[in-house]
Amino acid sequence: MAAFRAALERGSGIECDVRLTGDGQVVVFHDHDLRRLCASALAVEASSAAVLRSQRLYDTEEHIPLLTDLLGLVSGKAPLLVEMKCRGGNAKRISEAVARQVDGYSGPLGVMSFEPTAIHWLGHHHPTLRRGLVISERASAFDRWRGLQRSAPDFLAVDRAVLNRAWVARERSRRRIYSWTIRTNEERKAAEIHADALIWEGDGRP
Secondary structure (H helix, E strand, O other), X not given: OHHXXXXXXXXXXXXXXXXXXXXXXXXXXXXXXXXXXXXXOOEHHHOOHHHHHOOEOXXXXXXXXXXXXXXXXXXXXXOEEEEEOOOOOOHHHHHHHHHHHHOOOOOOEEEEEOXXXXXXXXXXXXXXXXXXXXXXXXXXXXXXXXXXXXXXXOEEEEEHHHOOOHHHHHHHOOOEEEEEEEOOHHHHHHHHHHOOEEEEOHHHOO
């Protein structure tokens, strides 16, 4: 939560990744297991929220938070972008869980995912929730087309490595383009030409 508090103090928007725990809670965490950040072999989707919240991040006093913790902290004070990390066919379940938790949240918020099925579900059941499809440099033209047809997103979050492609310009005429992850000032200058909003970290700050 320290990074989120620092973002709020700076007046920056916040992007986070969330996963579904084994007992159906939503935690703010990127990886599918805890090896890299907590030196533990626990898998997020197979563990309870209580167990996960007890794990320390690196050698700090910070612990894995719930999405509800983050929503309470931000409380509309900054734009919030939530990326759902799907695993093991849980796209519908994590979409349902996230939608329940953001229902009634007051403040600018968007939800996105690499998984078109998740965005399709949100569009069908929560059409007023702003939703986006994340597109990787590795996605083929067919996968990209199929994902767009399936999800009908409000915005795209595009890998900065493909921002200058013609298809990005075409899509930008239909919907807003976000780009990730901007890490240097040079990357920012290049990405600002092709995207409407940038997801940055470190020296990619404006």
